[in-house]
Amino acid sequence: MLKIDHLTKRYGSTVAVNDLDFDVTAGVVTGFLGPNGSGKSTTMRVVMGLDRPTSGRATVNGQTYDELKAPLREVGALLDAKSLDPNRSARNHLRALALANRISFARVDEVLEFVGVASVAHKKVGGFSLGMSQRLGIAGALLGDPGTLLFDEPVNGLDPEGIRWIRDFFRSLAKEGRTVFVSSHLMSEMAVSADQIIVIGRGKFITSGTVNQLTAGAAGTVLVRSADPSRLAHVLRDAHAIVEELSDQGLHVSGLDAVQVGDAAFRSGIAVHELTPQRASLEDVFMSLTADALEYGHKNAEAVSE
């Protein structure tokens, strides 16, 4: 159980995290979604006791990180896969962590085996690929069999097979009753891997909920193809729709549903070749939610098409 309690972190005059306040519950995979630079990593670093909060706090099982007696047995984290001494072997790297937390060396070999690094455990980690380092980082996170796990952008550097493996792995960890907190700037990744999503932008909390809850409120759009797209576009605009003309005779319509678009075309005698309602993706929702919060202001697609 992870609790972010009115957490604020400033670096000089930059506010990286601005009064974040939420709980991450056990038993589900919780996604931590936000654009790059929105404060996800900073939040995780505060949880892990690496950065001191300016105000507020982050607790695991009711204790701040530096209050935990044997931290790796309560919290496991993969923040940056390359945060290790390149000249030490994988096994010795994990053994040092194990000694400091009274974890047996047998457990070290167990996690090395589990992530598939056992065969190169005697090699210096400096020679590892990013994917291998990620796996070793996961081994380190699992070492103390902790109830709470944090992963910062874990799919970066993984191949498709690795990405599938890690999604299943997060689900199984959650199913075992653990708290699993995973950050990403990729909405599509969160949509498939997280049960619960917390969205932040510019260090501030924006919204939270399940994928369905987040997409339910957003209006969908309609894709329509016809024999005379330019005339249809004109007709639809007269009906107060926002229309984007696509290159392949298609129109992207918002403001009207599929029934209204079909009826309007019929009344004007324009043959319709395709009529597809499109549900708002998490990506659309994310873009509209974080548009104000983006550091770099660029207009969204609808504004451009008008």
Next chain:
Amino acid sequence: MSDAPTLWDTTRSEFLKFRTVRATFIGLATLILLTIGLAVLITVVIRTNWNQRSPVERLAFDPVATSLVGVFFAQFAVGVMGARAITSEYASGAIRTTLAAVPRRVRLVISKAIVLLVTFFVVSEVVVVVAFSVGQAIYRGGHLPSGTLSNSTDLRAVVMAGVYLTMLTLVGLGLGLILRTTSVTISIYVTLLLIIPIIVNFLPSNWQSHVSKFLPSNLGQAMTSPSAFSPNSFSWTSATLVLALYTLAIVGVGTFLLTRRDA
């Protein structure tokens, strides 16, 4: 497995880290070869040229100090190794993994200090005893004046040379904690030991007599000299105490900064 880890566990972890990188052994080999190799080189040269020395030069000859000349170079090897115990972690980012495993930062520094203290005390003492013994054997072979460990003054000079190197290892660690990058730490360390003494040399001589005895290098001289090394220097006990205070202060400031800073 449910009991809480202690300082002992952290220290075992740090010792494992210390002995599982090749740089440790390269550093220790450098320390050993420099100190003993230079002792052999210098004492052989002195023995070969002994007949060309004037009686006054022969009278001023110090068989103990000349056999320990390698300590002058070894002090840089130990400083670099002490600094790297922490700066290499900052360079690689491993410091974040370390602090996640040991969030009690004061305990972490104590563990690192214990590992360095024990290792470098043992290695330094062995090295200076060997350098001294080899040097004296070379002098005896040429019928030159020589020292012996059964002489308490000579023994003290040799033992304190090892203590001096051990303390400088911790000075390196403390500077590394404060400065965090290897190159800057080594620059400052070399400045303290080599450059500042040169600058002090340019001061008016009545200032020099007050300032120079506080320089780490002169404290080392005072600690290892069988006799009072200059009228303005500290006694060996005071010199040891002053250097110990420097070491504590530098490691203390470094530890304080570590507890305040973001990793």
